[in-house]
Amino acid sequence: MDLDPMLRFLKQQGSALGSLISHLTQTQQKELLADLNYLNMQEIKKFCRLHGLPLNIHAEYKKGEVQKTNELDRKGVVLDRVRQYLKTGKVPGPSIIGHKMIAEKFPAKIDGKTPLLFGLYKNRDAKVLKALQEITNGKFRFGALAQELSREIWIQGKKTNFAAFAKLWLQEMENPEKVHPEWAFLTDLSAGTAGKDWKAVRIKKAKSVMAELSKIPAPTKY
Numbered sequence: 168m169d170l171d172p173m174l175r176f177l178k179q180q181g182s183a184l185g186s187l188i189s190h191l192t193q194t195q196q197k198e199l200l201a202d203l204n205y206l207n208m209q210e211i212k213k214f215c216r217l218h219g220l221p222l223n224i225h226a227e228y229k230k231g232e233v234q235k236t237n238e239l240d241r242k243g244v245v246l247d248r249v250r251q252y253l254k255t256g257k258v259p260g261p262s263i264i265g266h267k268m269i270a271e272k273f274p275a276k277i278d279g280k281t282p283l284l285f286g287l288y289k290n291r292d293a294k295v296l297k298a299l300q301e302i303t304n305g306k307f308r309f310g311a312l313a314q315e316l317s318r319e320i321w322i323q324g325k326k327t328n329f330a331a332f333a334k335l336w337l338q339e340m341e342n343p344e345k346v347h348p349e350w351a352f353l354t355d356l357s358a359g360t361a362g363k364d365w366k367a368v369r370i371k372k373a374k375s376v377m378a379e380l381s382k383i384p385a386p387t388k389y
C-alpha cells in the first residue's frame with residue numbers, strides 16, 4: 168500500500184532511532200507516558216503535527232491505494248501512537264480501513280441487513296439514525312461510543328451489518344466494561360481523585376508534559 172511520501176520518509180528515518188525519552192529515569196518515563204492522558208486534543212495535535220505522527224484515519228478506496236480521510240482517530244489511539252513513538256523513535260503508521268470495508272454502492276433504504284461499511288454509516292445521517300432507532304426501539308443515539316465501535320469494526324476488517332452493530336451498541340451501553348484511561352477526568356472521578364481543582368490539576372500536568380515533549384527535536388525534513 169502506498170502511504171503519503173512524508174509518512175514513508177518519517178517511518179524510514181525512525182528506523183535508525185531509539186527511545187526519545189531514555190534520558191529520563193524509569194519512574195519519570197512511566198509518569199510522562201501516563202500523564203499524556205491529561206493532554207487535550209489540541210495539545211496532542213500540536214505535537215503530532217510537529218513530529219509527523221498520523222492523526223487521520225486512512226482508507227484503501229482503491230485496491231493498494233491508501234488515502235487520508237477527514238476522520239480523526241480517537242484520542243486513545245493517537246496517544247498509543249505517541250507512546251510508541253516516544254519509546255522507539257519510530258513513526259507508527261496510520262489506522263487503515265481496508266478496501267473491503269468501504270461502501271461502493273449506496274442503497275436507497277438502510278435496514279438491519281445492510282452491511283455496516285465506511286461511507287455508508289455516517290454520523291448524524293437521518294437514514295442511519297432511523298434504521299438504528301428502529302432496531303433498538305428508539306434507544307440508539309449518535310455519540311462517541313457509536314463512533315468508536317464503527318471505526319474499530321472497519322479498521323479490524325470485521326464484516327457486520329446494522330442489526331449486529333446496533334446489538335453491540337446496546338450491549339456496550341448497558342454493560343460498559345471498557346477502560347478508557349485517556350478519559351482522564353472520568354478515570355480520576357472513578358478513583359476518587361477528581362476534586363474541585365481538577366481543571367487546574369489537568370492544566371498543570373499538561374504544561375509539564377508539553378514542556379518535556381518540547382525538548383524532543385522534530386525530525387529533519389529534506
